[in-house]
Amino acid sequence: MKARSMKAAVALAGAMVSMALVASGCSQGADTADGTPAVTEITFWSWLRASQEVVDAFNKTHTDVQVKFEQIPGGAEGYGKLTNAVKAGNAPDVATVEYAMLPDMLAQGNLQDVSGDITDLVRSKFPAPIQELVTLGGKTWTVPLDAGAMVMFYRKDLFEQHKIAVPKTWDEFKTAAAAVKKADPKSRITDWNQTDSANFVSLNWQAGAKWFGIQGDSWKITLDSPSRRRSPGTGRA
Template identity: 35%
Template sequence: MQQFSSTHWIRRHAAKLAIVSLALVLMAPLAACGGSSSSGTSSGRVNLTFWSWVTGIDKSVADFNSSHPNIHVTVANVGGGTTEYDKLYTAIKANNEPDLGQVEFQLLPTFETTGSLVDMSQYGANSLKDQFVPWTWNQVSIGNAVYAIPQDSGPMAMYYREDIFKKYNIPVPTTWAQYADAAAKLHAANPNEYITDFPPKSGGWFTGLVWQAGGQLFGINGQSWKVSINNPQSQQVASYWQDLLNKKLVKTELDFANAWYRDLQTGAVATWISAVWGSGTLSSNAPQTAGKWRVAPIPQWQAGQNVDGNWGGSTTVVFKNTQHPKE
């Protein structure tokens, strides 16, 4: 088990920024693949705008700008997640999107279907394939077409309140069966406390759990989409959580909302099945619980397994409206 602390969060955060920096650095050589016909400034420098909500990414971009004097990237934080996406959809309709944008893996197909993304394979993007783990590259490519460069990923884990588990003498679960047993014991000991929250509108979270169970909701079959929402693994995950819901052993607050933050702060929930970026959410929104959280591997469907899912993770896309696609 690993203790959660501010130092731990900084290390996690720094790693993410390093990956973002790597993505920017890897994209730079694409400009050289076909020369540059971009107008840029009178000094020859190309100016690009990058929409992103990652805290501290401006520092990574500053490093990139320092090492690439002929390209200057300006970061604009227009809001995180859905807020940025809504503005991007509006910008796409108005042909006024930025040069670059941060798009999470699960939203990438939606943006690709708008026809607004540059296929970077024509600028040599496939030469970068071996610098990423296969599944992340599969998320950004269709056949030989490459519609984004991976930024980071979100391996899942279980954050838990060590003090609550010790208070009620409940072992930290390592399997989903043990997790359900811990949920029953905790709620029986204190009806005001729950093992966790089941966020009813968090599709990315649920998809990550299906992933861990070995299921895949969507895929490609030749030139067509393959949809398998009701695959056996998806039904297994849904049935598991439905059982906890029927027994009223989990809460059902919307995640990343005020009531949900309050539950994290007050101890109304004892665990959060999240991704590695979750430590930043806890430190920022539940400061009174600092030092009480620990992190453990996500529970397994079978004892002794070591299988993970993914929730989140982002990419950098280039929009067709840019005047500098090669850069």
Template identity: 50%
Template sequence: MSHPWSRPIRTVVSALTALSALAALGACSGEGGQAPARGTAEDPVTLTFWAWTKGSKEVVDAFNASHDTIKVKFEEIPSGGLGGYPKIANAVKAGIAPDLLSIEYPQLSQFVSQGSLQDLSGFLTEDVKKKFLPQAVELTTLGGRNWAIPFDASPQVFYYRKDFFEKHDIAPPKTWDEFRTAAEKIKKAEPKTRIATFFPDDPTFFQAMAWQAGGQWFDTAGDSWRVDTTDPASVKAAEYWQGMIDDQLVSTASSFSPEWTGSLKQGTTVGYLGASWGAGVLSGIVTEQKGKWAAAQVPSWDAGRPASGMIGGSTFAVSKDSRKTAAAVEFALWMSTTEAGIKARIGASTSSALPAAPGLVPVARKAFDTSFFGGQDLYSLYEKAGASVDPDWLWGPSTGATNNALGDELSNVVGGSSTLRKALGTAHDATVADAKKRGLNVEDAS
């Protein structure tokens, strides 16, 4: 597969041609007719900013306290999956969207396809892009244009109860075969205990597994989207996890549910396949287990080739009707690429997310307390995981339809009335149908 930057078109195409669609969107970019990047201390440029990520208010407060020519008004909104994205979409349609938006990587292409965002290519020069993890830049690049400022990266890692593994002489698994063997040993040693959880309510969990296995659900050909959620790599991942579920080697509790958090506290779940931000989650849930946890690279299909997908991860995008693009980009870059911005985020929320700007990893490393993990150097692990993410993964134009269909079917999978292979097919059909309904050109590659 060619490198994404070499693809002639990497964007959503409506009934219009790809070129005209991008040209129309690109007309929103630049600074023509807009407020200047900086106002004055007496008359600052005032931005509006919507986000739900923890620490956002404190970051805004830190920016406002240190800047007098740009001021930011912050509004906390529900997380994307709990109503944040519909709120954003409705605001864009009504022409009342804020200047700056927090949008996760998976949803970015959908907002671009709807013409909701501005092309920021004029602001993301090569020097600016060099500050970011290449994979993060790839995930914000569509049609050879840049649509958002990367904020963090969220590669998968495996968190595990080091004390339990050592007690039962189980080594942290490096491959998925070793992971299954370890799961069998754990279940045999303590029948009520499981190595980790397959989250049935979170489609991004399984998507990351397909991504890590080498899946490629979306691509473009000419002026059309190519959709195939049933490619061989994804089927391989589906069959593996179907076996783990059928043999009851993993828990199937919903993510962050009382059942899941209770199993962590009781020690009946001794591992967590999560993202880089998961360290902060764990340390907040089971504070009494301080010093008992450690982290390792997520198991891969090839012991000699580490690989990781991403679970979540966020960006900052400018809404199409904003007339303060330059100021919004300046604020977004301050949050993403300055020591003060990263320290404010981590200090306020105990976030363990990997900065999308590698140069700020030392700042995050110093700001995040890893004593829960025995002082382990988590950020070196995260950096290796981030570098192993396949940059060819492309998110599709109908993320909501894909996730809704997949999520509904995953519940049936753990209930025994469906299979993961069927779930892949259901997600495929729903994605193609939704894209066509929205007037996009779609090539069904299944």
């Protein structure tokens, strides 16, 4: 992929969804007779719903870059198709890749380094922990899609009824939990779903824990770090 085409693909990624640049080459014609740049065509694969509508909106507002979209299956079937396309030399320029699948796609040699093409606008829109999810080996391999915030809803009427202050910190949460149980011995402030890994992962990340990373040429796994033991998700409320 040429430099101008790479920047166009990164711009597309920033405007649309999280995409890793899959190793391939996008088409770019020669300049027109009057010297203006020819239209760059980028191929984009994704299983995300409404992607075609997003592509249509992008194409309407960009004259120098046009996107050709193809819907692919989600899950293992979709990643298998991407991997096979890379091996066959006809992979898309841009594709959706989940955060958790990024290391595997990188290990297979399916991605291009986009470190030099990530703009300050992209960096400013995502916090450092999200940027770290797309940075491996000191290089950036994709543009982030989003950051799924974890929120907790509460019964305002019950808190007001028992005159319990809504907690804003984990220390206050612990105090409020005791107050809820005292006000109604059959009640609890919340319930930690033992089958929902997202809660535990998010709380561990908030506490500063890193379960895995890269050390030299190997993976480093750390599941029992001090940060993990401090995580509020490891105890009962």
